[in-house]
Amino acid sequence: GAVVSQHPSRVICKSGTSVKIECRSLDFQATTMFWYRQFPKQSLMLMATSNEGSKATYEQGVEKDKFLINHASLTLSTLTVTSAHPEDSSFYICSARVGDEVGTEAFFGQGTRLTVV
Amino acid sequence: KQEVTQIPAALSVPEGENLVLNCSFTDSAIYNLQWFRQDPGKGLTSLLLIQSSQREQTSGRLNASLDKSSGRSTLYIAASQPGDSATYLCAVSQGNLIFGKGTKLSVKP
Numbered sequence: 761g762a763v764v765s766q767h768p769s770r771v772i773c774k775s776g777t778s779v780k781i782e783c784r785s786l787d788f789q790a791t792t793m794f795w796y797r798q799f800p801k802q803s804l805m806l807m808a809t810s811n812e813g814s815k816a817t818y819e820q821g822v823e824k825d826k827f828l829i830n831h832a833s834l835t836l837s838t839l840t841v842t843s844a845h846p847e848d849s850s851f852y853i854c855s856a857r858v859g860d861e862v863g864t865e866a867f868f869g870q871g872t873r874l875t876v877v
Numbered sequence: 878k879q880e881v882t883q884i885p886a887a888l889s890v891p892e893g894e895n896l897v898l899n900c901s902f903t904d905s906a907i908y909n910l911q912w913f914r915q916d917p918g919k920g921l922t923s924l925l926l927i928q929s930s931q932r933e934q935t936s937g938r939l940n941a942s943l944d945k946s947s948g949r950s951t952l953y954i955a956a957s958q959p960g961d962s963a964t965y966l967c968a969v970s971q972g973n974l975i976f977g978k979g980t981k982l983s984v985k986p
Contacts, residue, residue: 764920794973794974803977803978804921804974853921855974863928865923865926866968866970867923869920870919870920871918
């Protein structure tokens with residue numbers, strides 16, 4: 761299957777600082793990528809849809825000024841958690857679909873465990 | 878609003894057993910259903926994708942079925958192995974993926 765690479769896998773940061781997470785499609789181009797957040801023993805919750813060359817679409821309740829998304833190329837999307845607080849500590853996962861069509865298979869990155877201290 | 882439910886939440890079986898994981902969804906207007914595996918602290922690995930027009934898909938010891946009209950899917954794992962221990966997630970696509978909470982499987986040697 762297609763490969764989606766996410767970096768870093770773990771990060772610890774101090775409250776008030778910003779953290780950038782990268783998501784790359786290694787062997788395919790993706791005009792659309794998706795960012796999820798996962799709490800312990802909970803479902804993955806879609807945060808936002810990242811669109812290459814245009815603004816991201818955020819789900820209801822997700823602060824766009826806090827979770828900045830940039831999709832500058834067809835293989836790279838970044839999520840920046842700005843002014844991080846302990847409640848932002850979570851597992852963040854990105855995904856992309858091969859072919860960018862709705863019915864195609866979704867592939868996921870390895871996830872990033874963010875801990876804010 | 879689409880809701881995806883997975884039963885059971887956790888399952889422990891001895892090695893070699895065949896087992897079935899269940900997934901149900903409330904809105905049958907889906908594009909496809911996908912089963913994933915998640916190891917602790919890791920991302921998701923895609924196992925099987927069933928399009929809405931399909932009834933089942935097979936990959937090795939895994940077989941997934943889909944009954945869209947009743948809003949159900951099952952993942953059958955044959956001859957389970959300790960390496961199958963993980964959390965199994967199902968997700969339906971309605972444009973975006975909507976996930977269940979998963980079934981945590983433990984296969985005892």
